[in-house]
Amino acid sequence: MLTLLGVAVVVVGFAARFNPLLVVVVAALVTGWAAGLPPLQVLAALGKAFNENRFVSAALLVLPVIGVAERAGLQERARMLIGRFRRLSFAPLLIGYMAFRQMTAAIGLTSIAGQAQSIRPMIAPMAEAAAESGSRPLSAERREKVRALAAATDNVALFFGEDIFIAVGSILLMVGFLAQEGLNLDPLQLSVWAIPTAVAAWLIHSARLMLIERRLRSEAGEDRA
Amino acid sequence: MIKLGVVYVLAGLVFAAFALLSATDARNPRRLGNAAFWGLVALSFLAGDRLGDLGNGLLVLGLALIAGFGLLGRGEPATTTPEERVMLARRFGEKLFAPALTLPVVLVLSLLILKPLHVGGEPLLDPKQATLISLALAAVVAVAVALILLKQPLISPLQEGRRLMDVVGWAALLPQVLAALGAVFALAGVGNVIGDLVTTWLPMDTRAAAVAVYCLGMAGFTMIMGNAFAAFPVLTAGVGAPILIRRFGGDPAAVCAIGMLSGFCGTLMTPLAANFNLVPPALLELKDRYAVIKAQIPTALALLMANMVLMYVLAFR
Numbered sequence: 001m002l003t004l005l006g007v008a009v010v011v012v013g014f015a016a017r018f019n020p021l022l023v024v025v026v027a028a029l030v031t032g033w034a035a036g037l038p039p040l041q042v043l044a045a046l047g048k049a050f051n052e053n054r055f056v057s058a059a060l061l062v063l064p065v066i067g068v069a070e071r072a073g074l075q076e077r078a079r080m081l082i083g084r085f086r087r088l089s090f091a092p093l094l095i096g097y098m099a100f101r102q103m104t105a106a107i108g109l110t111s112i113a114g115q116a117q118s119i120r121p122m123i124a125p126m127a128e129a130a131a132e133s134g135s136r137p138l139s140a141e142r143r144e145k146v147r148a149l150a151a152a153t154d155n156v157a158l159f160f161g162e163d164i165f166i167a168v169g170s171i172l173l174m175v176g177f178l179a180q181e182g183l184n185l186d187p188l189q190l191s192v193w194a195i196p197t198a199v200a201a202w203l204i205h206s207a208r209l210m211l212i213e214r215r216l217r218s219e220a221g222e223d224r225a
Numbered sequence: 226m227i228k229l230g231v232v233y234v235l236a237g238l239v240f241a242a243f244a245l246l247s248a249t250d251a252r253n254p255r256r257l258g259n260a261a262f263w264g265l266v267a268l269s270f271l272a273g274d275r276l277g278d279l280g281n282g283l284l285v286l287g288l289a290l291i292a293g294f295g296l297l298g299r300g301e302p303a304t305t306t307p308e309e310r311v312m313l314a315r316r317f318g319e320k321l322f323a324p325a326l327t328l329p330v331v332l333v334l335s336l337l338i339l340k341p342l343h344v345g346g347e348p349l350l351d352p353k354q355a356t357l358i359s360l361a362l363a364a365v366v367a368v369a370v371a372l373i374l375l376k377q378p379l380i381s382p383l384q385e386g387r388r389l390m391d392v393v394g395w396a397a398l399l400p401q402v403l404a405a406l407g408a409v410f411a412l413a414g415v416g417n418v419i420g421d422l423v424t425t426w427l428p429m430d431t432r433a434a435a436v437a438v439y440c441l442g443m444a445g446f447t448m449i450m451g452n453a454f455a456a457f458p459v460l461t462a463g464v465g466a467p468i469l470i471r472r473f474g475g476d477p478a479a480v481c482a483i484g485m486l487s488g489f490c491g492t493l494m495t496p497l498a499a500n501f502n503l504v505p506p507a508l509l510e511l512k513d514r515y516a517v518i519k520a521q522i523p524t525a526l527a528l529l530m531a532n533m534v535l536m537y538v539l540a541f542r
Contacts, residue, residue, distance in 0.1 A: 003418050006410065007449055014496045017514065020503070021395050022293030024402050025286060028409040035413035040279060042409060047281025049408030051273040055229060055357055056401045056500070057266070058236050060390070062328060062360070065367040067385025069324045071305050072375040073314030077321040080314060111360050112329030115505045116389075121325055124509055144511050145520070151505035152493075152520035158501075159489040160528075163482070170454065174481045177458055181466050183477045193482035196539065200531040205524045 006031025062117045070121055078122045079129040090130040090146060091213040095206045097123055098157040102198060105161030108168070115154060124150040131216065142216055149212065153205065160201035163194035226344075228351045232361040237270030243387045247300050255298030259391060262291045266398065285402060292395035300391045302384035317375060324371035328363045335359035389508075396507040400500035403451050410450065419446060420459040429464065432473045433537060439464045440533045443484050444491035444525075451497025453488030460484070469540070479540035487532045493525040494518060 006027040013023030025046070032042030066074075082088060101113055127150045132138055138146065162168050166187040178185050240263050247253065248260035265287050273281060291297060305313065314321060335350075336359055342349040350358050368382045390397065410416065423442050429435040439460060446456035465484055469475040492498045495518070502518050513519070 001418065003413050003415055006413070007415060010406075010497065011449075019289075019293040019295075019395065020399050020496070020499070021289040021402055024399070024406045025289040028406050031409055031413045031415065037413065040282075042412075043282030043286065044278035045282075045409055045412055046285055046405045047276075047283070048278040049405035050285050050401060051269065051276070051278075051281045053401050053404040054233060054236075054270060054273060055354070056404055057398060058229075058232050058270075058357055059360060060397055061232070061236055061239065061364040062367075063389045064239070064382035064386030065324050065328070065364055065371050067389045068368065068371040068375065068377050068381050069321060070389075071310075071381055071385050072317060072321060072371075072377055073305075073310040073312075074321045074325065076307075076310045076314035077317070077319070081319070109329070109333065111332055111356055115501075115508055117325060117328055119505065120508045122322070144513070144516060147509045148506070148511060148513075148516040148520040151509060151517045152524070154505075155493060155501045155517070155521060156524055159492060160486065163486060163489070170457075170485050173454055173457060174485060177461060178477060178481060181462075183466075183470075185478055189478040190482045193479045193539070194486060196535050197483060197486045197528070197532055200535070201524070201528055204527045204531065208524055208527075 002034040003031065005034045059111075059114075060116075062114075066117055066121050074121045075125045078125040082126040082129040083133065085130075086133055088130050089133065089213055090127040090149075091206075091209040093127055093130045094123075094150060094153045094209050095202075098153050098202060098205060101154060101157035102161030102202060105158050106164035106198070108162075108165040110158060110162050110165075110168070113154065115151060119151050119154050123154070131213075136220065142219075145212075145216075149209065153209070156201055156205045160194075160198045164191050164198060166191045226347050226351055227349060227358055229354045229357060232354075232358055233270045233273075235361055235365075237267050237272075239383070239386065240264075240267035240270060242383045243267075243390055246302070246383060246387050247391075250300045250302065252301040253298045253391075255296055256300070258291055258296030259298055259300055262288060262297055262395070263387075263390070265291075285405065288395075288398055288402070292398075297394055298391075299394070300387055302388050304385065304388065320374055323374055324367045327367040327370045328360075331363035331366045332356075332359050335362055392510060393504060393507045396499065396504050399503060403497055403499055407450065407452060407455055410455070416446075416450070416455060416459040419449070420463040423460070424463040429468050432469075432541065435464065435468045435473060436533055436537050436540075439469055439480075439484055440487040440529065440536060443488040444494075444529055447488040447491030448495040448497070451492075451495055451499075453485055453492055456488050456491070457481075457485055473541065475536075475540040476542070480536065483532050483536040483540065487529055487536075490525040490529040490532065493521040 009027040009030050028046050124147045127146050131146045171187050171190050174190055175187055244260045244264035247256055250256045265284055340350055340355045427438045429438050442460045443456050447453045465480055469480045470477050505517050
């Protein structure tokens with residue numbers, strides 16, 4: 001039971017909003033201590049795994065090109081483009097983006113869009129501009145909400161699209177695990193069962209986006225009255 | 226064969242440039258903190274394999290201490306003003322989308338054309354890492370497109386990259402550090418302890434109860450570990466395989482696939498999935514660190530319910 005102390009450190013540390021990097025290192029040391037491992041061995045294990053996982057941070061290489069395009073006005077252009085479609089509000093925009101992202105992820109193209117390369121420079125400004133179309137500028141609070149929803153939509157679409165692709169990590173993990181259990185399955189058998197949930201995710205998130213849009217609109221109407 | 230090492234050297238050089246440019250940024254009062262932080266990241270990419278495990282551990286400790294004691298500031302490289310950007314946006318028009326769209330186009334072309342290529346009997350790109358290598362290639366090509374098409378200064382990729390990197394700050398390294406925490410959890414056997422607790426204390430006498438325990442367990446365990454991949458083996462060995470598949474005769478493919486997706490619902494709700502949930506608020510400059518998680522929770526809970534119904538109906542026909 002003492003082994004779970006590190007989990008408690010993470011929960012409390014994140015809830016109290018301490019710096020997460022520091023919380024994680026402390027949690028690792030506490031977990032190791034509770035399991036009776038010497039601190040230097042824990043630090044070495046942490047360092048070894050950190051080094052093996054450098055590929056996680058290598059995707060940050062997309063930031064320079066996004067920065068250059070932003071310097072030349074990409075976010076402003078994204079707003080202008082959406083501003084031309086007066087009737088397009090943010091829910092249909094994000095629902096359409098979600099469908100595109102789910103379908104491309106389902107054929108294995110998980111890296112063709114993403115938070116740094118699409119949401120920050122293009123989709124979030126477009127969603128803001130669409131939420132403003134035909135009404136006054138958004139309040140700071142609502143602007144924050146629309147931006148957060150744009151990021152959330154990318155995550156939902158990615159998670160519940162990629163699992164339809166047969167060569168994605170989670171499918172391979174399941175095939176490998178089930179083989180150890182003596183159950184030999186084809187990746188395709190697993191991936192077809194991801195389709196019902198993918199459809200459900202699109203329906204549920206789309207319905208929410210439309211409800212939120214209606215609420216934002218009526219709130220904005222009250223502000224004006 | 227081109228391996229991930231090439232990407233690491235490129236990333237290391239870029240971060241080294243971020244560190245140098247940070248050190249000379251007079252407008253950032255904490256410039257030395259930024260220089261040290263990005264310098265350590267550069268060191269990890271360039272020399273991580275030669276530092277030894279303990280050396281890498283000390284490097285992680287250094288990153289955590291710099292971030293934890295608030296030594297990171299935000300650099301302010303000279304850039305265009307909002308008014309200039311509106312003017313530039315009018316001037317360049319839809320051309321502005323070209324660099325960002327170059328990324329997916331080059332990525333897909335590289336996967337379609339370069340990945341299948343063989344040179345001297347071995348693949349040109351390391352097959353296991355082809356996507357990341359292609360992404361790095363796409364990033365380089367896209368920078369070139371941006372510089373030529375948008376006529377930006379040569380130093381701008383590094384300065385603008387540093388600007389965005391400082392906007393994200395310590396959150397950029399959190400996903401990698403959390404992955405390392407997962408390894409320590411595995412070493413200490415955290416997963417097995419939780420798995421034992423679930424299987425010992427929760428009732429699974431009926432098919433509905435067992436489906437609920439498996440799906441909710443996948444979501445909850447994923448929230449604690451930050452990753453559905455860590456939760457899957459523990460809960461499937463404890464609940465999915467022995468009870469849902471063997472005792473109640475569930476279809477293994479449907480049970481496992483929907484179980485994994487229940488775990489993904491947990492991923493939407495946990496700060497431990499940092500690259501999805503904590504990096505975006507930093508990138509979007511939101512005030513609330515948890516704004517994206519809060520936007521996802523209602524979708525995740527509704528979808529978790531839907532998953533339980535789907536498994537109950539589809540896995541036992």
